[in-house]
Amino acid sequence: MKYINELKNIFSDLNKKQKLHIFLLNILILFIFSMSLFASSLLAIIVKTPLTVLDNLSNTYNQTSYIYNENGKLLEKIDSEEYRTNVPLEKIPTHMQKAFVGIEDHRFYTHHGLDPIGIASSILTNIKTGAFTRGGSTITQQLVRSIYLTNDKTITRKIKEAYLALRLEENLSKGEILEAYLNRINLGQGAYGIQAASQTYFSKNVWELNTAQCALLAGIAKSPREYPPYKTVPSTYLKDDDKIIGNKNVNGEEMYLVLNEKSFQRQRIILNRMYELSLIDENEYKTSLNFNTVESLKPGDLKHHTMSTYSTDYIKSEASKYLAKYYNLSLDEGEHKLFTGGYKIYASIDEDLQNNLEDLYANFTKFIKEGPQDKGSRMLNFSLDDGGSIAYKDETLYFKRYDNFDEDFNFIVTPNDYNISSKGDLKISGRFFRKIGNKIDFIDLYEINENGLLLTYDIGNLNIDSSYADLKKDYLIIDGSFIKDHDDFYRIDENQNLIINPSYTEINKDANIQPQSSALIADNESGFVKALVGGLDVSSKKAKILNRATDSHRSPGNLLKPFTVYLPALEEGYTLGSVFDDIPTTTDEYMWPENYYKSFKGLMTIRDAIGNSSNVVAASILKDIGIERSLNVLKRFNLISENPNDDYFINASENSEKNDMNLDSIALGNMEKGLSLNEASRMYASLAQGGNAPDLTSIIKIEDNTGITIIDNREKKTNVMDEKISYLLEDSLKINSSKDNAPKIGDGKTYGYLGKNRFSSDLWYVGFSKKYLVGTWLGCDSPKISLNTDDNIIIKIFNEIARDLEDSSAEEEIPSYIVKKNICRKSGKLGTKLSEDADANYDEIFIRGSEPTEYDDLYKKYLICIDSKLLSTQYCPAESVEYNVLFERKGGYDPDKHYGIYPEDYVEIPTKYCNIHTKSWYKDHQNDEEENNHKKINSKDRQKKIKKGAKK
Template identity: 40%
Template sequence: MDNNDKQKKKSSTKKTIFKSLKIFLIVLIALTVIAGGAVIGVVLSILKDAPDIDPTKINASLDLTSTIYDSSGNLIEKIQAPEFRTIVKVNQMPEYLKDAFISIEDERFIKHVGVDPKGIISAVMDNLKAGSTVRGASTITQQLARNVYLTLEKSWDRKIKEAYLALQIEKVLTKDQILEAYLNRVNLGQGAYGVQEASQTYFSKNVEDLTLAESALFAGIVKSPTRYAPYHTIRPENFDPNKHHEVGRVEILGEKYITVYNEEAVKRQKIILKKMLELEKISESEYQSALNENIKENLKPGQKKIEGISSYFTDYVKTQTVNALMERFGYTKEQAQDQLFTGGLKIYATIDVKLQRELESIYNNFTEILVGNPSKIKGPILVDWRLNKAKDVIDDKGNIIFYQQNNLFNEGFELILEKGTYELRDNNLYIKNKKLTPYQKHIDISDYYTIDDRKNLVTHTVGSIIIPEGQFSISDNKEVKISQTYLNDTKDFYRIDDKGNLLISEKYFFRSKDGIVQPQAATVLLDYRTGHIKALVGGRDVKGTSILNRATASQRQPGSAMKPIAAYLPALDNGYTAASPIDDIPFYANGKLWPRNWNRVYKGINTLRYSVEQSVNVSSVKTVEYIGIQTSMSYLEKLGIISKTHPESDSFVTAKENSATNDENLSALGLGGMTKGVTPLELTAAYGAIANDGVYIEPIAFTKIEDKNGNILIDNTPKENVVVSPQIAYIMGDILRTTVSNGIAGRAKLSNMAVAGKTGTTTDQADIWFVGYTPYYVSATWIGNDSPKITLTQSSRAATQLWQHIMTKMHEGLEGKTSFNKPNNIVSVNVCTISGKLPTELCTRDPRGSTVRSEIFAKGTEPTEYCNAHVELTIDSSTGKIANVYCPEENQVTKVFVERMPPYSPAQHNGIVPSDYQYTAPTEVCDEHDLNSVIESPPEEDDALPPFPGWGDEDDQDNEDDYEDEDDYNDEN
């Protein structure tokens, strides 16, 4: 051990000594005050605030529930978690389970009166020997008092109240009653409260069936449910077979998680077993047997079903409450959930119940609103799928995404592996079937689909086959070998039917029976002036328990809905105006023609306003290129899309996070082709900043949290920051307004209500959006399949149609407002839409009609120069080139043209011609008419013009000496 390590250990020991002595002194003071009746003002003041309790009803208090109220203060939900805690009697618990907790948490539990000074001293000594905190100083009775009646706040106040309440509990309850209440209440990680629920969570069995090794494992969790839980859950994309050992798979809120073994839990378990041996709670042989028990193989995660969530909104309120408690009080996630489910909190939500019910009602009629009577649809509705001959859903490369149910399972839901894809050799089972994807720790089974009676596509997830480590292997050609040993131990694992197919029993994998309706959709309704979420729905036709909340947790590519916030709003704040000309001509990326416009044409020069109204891809990409990627990102940070302080919590992938695949590019910022995407809530809040005079307000789902005694724990004032000035925000909003009134988002119009917004469609219509706002609310609606590989039959017009239907209902009874509030210092100026400058007389004579339009500007940004794009030229009508002095008069035509800067040459772009190219000023002079052509065609007598000096009237003789011969004339001209 080097000097640094010694110093660190010495410092850690000092901290441990100080902490233990502090706890000892606090409790000693409290005991002195309580037992001796000494009058100490501070302590008496603390005890005055201690809650009144009735220990005889302590088991009933285990079910103390938190509540959620709406924005009007009406109760909308009592938060309960019946699947997380199951009460069992103390006589159902194994003796070694109780002994394990007593040994490590409170070895003098049977003897003390609720507080144990001797135990405190003993804990201090043990901690000093270990050089770290291995034991706490609180008794089991104190822990029970804290868990049931107090918060997790770390303070002297709480320790004194804790000791006081423990003494009260000990006066009226027996030790068995206290232990029973404690073991039914203790947090054992992974959302499991109490030993019975922990038994199901970790081993899928009842508490009475726990072994000594498993019991000691549970006792070790108490110290830190996060650190010492026997397994952790991680998302499949974060699973590393070289780093993690998979013990199973679970589904939480509709999402799959892999459970991975946590070695720290067994390290802690060994400390408990040793302590039990020292206290003679177990024999040497029991100790050795427990040490040799393979916890890793014993673990069998049980499926979690979270009940009590009445809607997507309250689900999100709970999530935000947990996050707020963690941030405000430094709780772990488990501690915050503990308070949510059992702390009796009063949570005041921002929800408007009337609007929420209306929104949910609309989603219940999703099909009828968008496609009418489903019986007239061949089906499945809105889904643009590809099928192979077997009617499996495939992607554009022919890979199977979802099997038809009958191709994957038989009627008994046994997995069908066709004859010829498996073989029994040397009593081992060898399988190579495309329905299985083998990994080092598990074997994935493909998902499947069905069609419901309303002609919805329904997708069903299938879990993995979990086989113990060492019992199966994978060859280089992906053939799976399952050992004879495993097959002998699991006689019902498979059977062979009369067709020779191998059938694997459904008990060896998880299957989502209800499935999820496709396509899915989500909507958020936000009061942009306060940041209050008024209503949200995170999915459609969801049966049973709440699942993935797509409104708040599902990141999808925003497509063109990204353009206003990543390209045009930053541009307006950095020198552009609504009248700035942008030339929609071929653009190239890495030498390739990219991007294509949605209408497959190039319009040529148009204003920024028009570019937004018509969602011109080239214009947005050129705009981002001009202002710079870093500038665009800086505005996305202000708009809540990027978090520099917590990059792990946002969905934007920076080059620092992934140098190969990231969002620091023109596709992500100019077209919304992000790596992950954004949530409807994030996009709603970002557009809310435009609506709210340029001020972004972080969206919140609750305004405050009170404890069970009515004291305010958290006053949830949303964070806000200025993104742009009110003038720039108003101009961007006005452009979005005309995108609805004049542009491609016309379906979003509301009767007697101003609307500003933008559509969004991703590649092959995998995701469709509409995001917009009125003088009252801002809202985003997304539609898409959970698997982006399955696309839609309709474009963003369907999302716009649904948004319009929703917002019509959301505004019923509100006063009509046909305009948005205009800030000061907005000026209207006539401009030329080609140059973006003040118009000249030539602008009114543009061959397409006058290009003079009234446009709004932030005062000081309006143009001061006159249009120099329009020019007047005389051309030869036969050549289209600038006429020279020899072009016949009848061919000479004077016209107004647009002088493009820089010039555009179709030849340099494979002959591609933008729509307005015909109005571009020619740069070449006519070369078909010259002196020779005039000589070869003598003029008629009536309209002759002298082609050469000396011909004609005598008045022309003055020029005779100017040139010596014809060659001099030609050289000069």
């Protein structure tokens, strides 16, 4: 304090000039210190900038990715072929170069990598809007970012980007930079570079494009997800007003290419920008605006990569999804990252388990051949219409294989089914087609082979722009102008049959055996998938065949009940010993629901309701607690998303007539679309994990090309329920393995549940032990064809898969929060000697504090006359009287209120006394007995006299 006062005195003695000098010196010191701090921070960031080779950017385009098992053994090298063809700058038209420079960086030729004017302008724009709406990056900055950096919006990334841009400008000319940029830029739909984009959208080389088409491609650069000329949409999300211009296969699912109006709005902005900058003259500007770019679109086929088996296909598909999510990209772009980014994928697939599973599915027809063939084909139930087609109500599902297609799958139309107008318009009977969005789709084909197996063929679409074809109620009409421009579309043979050129169809000539099946095996200790098969075609070498384990969504039926009904019920305070009545009930003025076992069992605990899969009890519980609690559970498992387009749950806003917002879908699992086997298995895996749901994926971790782990799924789990509730629910699914054909995994305790819906279209079984989970599904690819087989077939398949799994996990100790009580299954209360005598008791577990404290009061002892079945009287003979322990429902049971139907456990407690053994009967019986006794005595006397006479 003394020194501070002295300094103050010294400073007060200084004159104004001296004080100003000291103030300026302090400012200088502070400035130097700040600049030093800024420079050191800047240097620290620059030092961490990735190693670069700036004189040959083409080396950065292709880097091979690798798949390893969890022990580091190389499983597969992923070829780094890209959807890209590099072209030199001299082959890129000047209007393409001008379009990109005009919209992305119009001072490109004057700056040195950074554009101070553009940066200042973007800062002002962002301040005005109050958000980050404009970036101000030059073409050079965008190029180095795409090669070496990420899209993170951080100051660190911007500093690295600026540093690399300045260095790049020192090493390469403007022409070299622009060439690299135009050959690398992401232009949507998996197309990288302007040549790939030209082929993707126009099926032309880049040097064949005009100014309007170049402007369209330049517009995509701002957002490859937002501005491509068309978007890839699955059939389930098509809208009536969508204009479909093509289709392609992504991960085994047919996707439709829907025209995107935003792209053309952006195109007009770019053309206007080019005109304002005098990059094009007024005549070229007007000509480009009037050019019909939509009609010039001709989607090309991108090269997809071969997926050798279901397992490697699955690994690549999963890795693509994780990369897309990590980099905030589309699925196509995530896949591109995988094939070109030099990643190391560590996968959990166990080669031995995978090979065993594939061997079983290679011989899967042995299960189908065991099925009956009396209702269609082996194991399937369908009917044929008068023409021999497989039909459902008024809908044709499959045409006979050879009725209208020959050996080579040429579509042959007989003279009765077509005509050609004087204008050249072609009309074909509409019975061969159906409309999906505005795309004309062929109805698929079938045949039944010599073994009684159903084989189906995917025929796909008629590849005609929707503006030239219109499907009416009875016929398809194709514009004569299209026929004129495509004279190879059809030919007429000598029998006047019209034959469509196969190049205008999307035919898969390989047959699918029906029913199909899928299965997966997961390790419950790690939460990773160890083996997976998505169908019977395990030997296919085609690209991206449909994986029914991950990409097919089907109605789960009973399989859903433990989670949508009993989990929220237990969370609401019910116990496994809570009792409900399985009796006929009324819903919306109808008797609903019915049980699959075609009867009503009466009073039962929740444990028994789960074991019997009672529809009545499930619906009753959900009526009581409300479906909102079930919806909450589905949200926890990510089965309902905030964005309806990201899930398969159908809410009322998506479809007011057919949706899942009802008891039938949520309580009984009869959903409109449903779950994949992977999603259903993940729900059951959460029980094995004590309430924590794993991702249930094959991807353990992913390293980028620098060796940094960017995705790590080890220990990645989401808590979806309390561990105490999980313990109860798991215990309720315990299997009695002593039963014949009981599901069993190894020597450990097995838990599981069978799924079947009211359509009989799908059978599921998901079972698990402490170590393994096995999920399997069976059904026809068309859910409108039902199964004709015993439910036990799915358990047989399950056991075939599980029999080689070794699990000798020791029985775990009962947790301290669990207590066991002997209860009566009709009342849910503590058992008594009477309920025990009635064989109505069993041991139930409870969370401590929720166990019952009252004793059963339903079971009582009655003396019954076995002859009259009424209460015994004093006159009933001893041999006709016995003690019966019976239970009586509180309030009784009135069959008139339940459609005249009695439950199986119904017992009528007699209220009247025996009407056989009356007082008069007793007197008559006594007289008869006296007379009989007298006769017996006289008979004995006579016998004695006879014996005496004989002795004499």
